[in-house]
Amino acid sequence: MSDLDKFKEEILKDYPRLKPDDRFRFSCHMQVECFNKCCADVNILLTPYDVLRMKRRLGLPSGEFLDRYTLLPIGPKQKLPIPILKMDDSEEKRCIFVDMDKGCTLYEDRPWPCRMYPLGQASPDETSQEREFFFVIKDDICLGHQSDKEWTVLGWMDDQGVAEYNEMGEIFKEITLHPKIQHGDPLEPKKTDMYFMACYDLDRFRHFVFDTTFLDRFEVDEETKEKLLNDDVELLRFGFRWLKFCLFGEKTLAVRKEVADKVLATYSVDQPEN
DSSP states (O other): OOHHHHHHHHHHHHSOOBOTTOEEEOOOOTTSTTTTTTSBSOOOBOOHHHHHHHHHHHTOOHHHHHHHHEEOOOOTTOSSOOOEEOBOSSTTOBBTTEETTTEETTGGGOOHHHHHTTEEEEOOOTTSOOOOEEEEOOOTTOOGGGOOOEEEHHHHHHHTTOHHHHHHHHHHHHHHTOHHHHTSOOOOHHHHHHHHHHHTOHHHHHHHHHHSSHHHHBOOOHHHHHHHHHOHHHHHHHHHHHHHHHHHOOOOSOBOGGGHHHHHHHTTOOOOOO
């Protein structure tokens, strides 16, 4: 069992469950003695929206951001590639984006796990009748829990700007938790690359949409084209729809009539009834 699996098992077994209106105490600021110490030697898994926000903040193409600032570990049970944020080469293995005096240098666009901390969110096994719940992470080095500042779970999430991340995360889960991913055979390399491109390497996906035969195969109106050309969030939403089409055979995109038979057969999408 991996360390991550052990941690998940520990959470489900031992951590007190919090509901949205439950309260906890916490405060983090520059005057706390442990300021920035939690931003080291951690595995921060990045969602597509995390990468979108961070690469846009840094003014980098998605491919360059991924190459410079992420790692792509592959485990034996891992169904899909998930980038994690690189730490620096210091003994403490600090987050690359942390200034030890000022804190996070891209705070407004920090990833979902950093926004949620010290809260975690857990989803019990699909065979369980238990619903998703929240829990408080209490690291030994963190002194923020000694504060008298009190929050509700929902109040903390609102204060930290989690809503947009959760909205995009729920759409992302429709891909990662799809039965064909969870219970089907591993994706072939070509489809794995399609998944990674549409989710994480958005600039490459934009090139794929506009500079290949993509628009000869799929019907995309002019207004949508304009959004895909200029709006990363709309492009990501479109990418999720395209993945549902090409990975799961769902009718989430309109195919041009003149190439319909070929395209639908290629992606194993059911033919429309006459």
